[in-house]
Amino acid sequence: MNNGMTHFDQDGQAHMVDVAGKRETQRVARASGYIQMNPATLGLIASGTAKKGDVLGIARIAAIQASKRTSELIPLCHPLYLTRVAVEFHLDHQNNMVECITTAETFGRTGVEIEALTATSIALLTIYDMCKAVDRGMIINDIRLLEKKGGRSGHWRAPEESQS
Structure with missing residues (x-):
């Protein structure tokens, strides 16, 4: 029984x-x-x-590269032809944080949620890598899907209180 989990068959x-x-x-x-x-x-x-250079510029490129390689990183993930990947950063000086918002798009048969989540994760890991020499205590958190559109399930949006 697969209990609704799509990546497992009936056995x-x-x-x-x-x-x-x-x-x-x-x-x-x-x-x-x-x-x-x-x-x-x-x-x-x-x-x-920063000693290693343009942290956000490098993190943006890393995010885009990661989104394109998601199927190589996540088992059972379909390779997709991405039509657009956009990466935004917002500096929050009050809370000493950098927020990353990634948008991934395709025209196809399966969604791009994992590509967007992978891009966000890699952007934040790249920031960590580029700044770890001065701050090993950085904390990456709250990686989540904000919204998805397309396909049979239509439009889904995270509850407003969890959106930035």
Whole structure:
């Protein structure tokens, strides 16, 4: 019995979901997450004076690369032709955090939620990597799906209180 889990067959064996019978539609997913740090670390990022260079620029490129390689990282994930990946960063000086919001889009038979979540995760890990020499105590948290559109399940949005 698979208990509604799509990546397991009726015998409980893992398998890649067959999407051949699904209709191709425009699919969009948005994900977000935060990395909290010391005020001085956020200052280095904001001023562009981190020793390793443009932290947010490199994190943006890493996120886009990661979204394109998601199927190589996540077992049973379909490789997708992405039509757009956008990565935004918001600096929160009051809480010493950088928020990352990633949007992934495709026209296809399966959604792009995992690509958006992977991109967000890798962007935040890249920020950590680039700043760890000055702040090993950074905390990555609250990585989540904000919204998805397209396909049979239609439009889903996270409850308002959990949105940024």
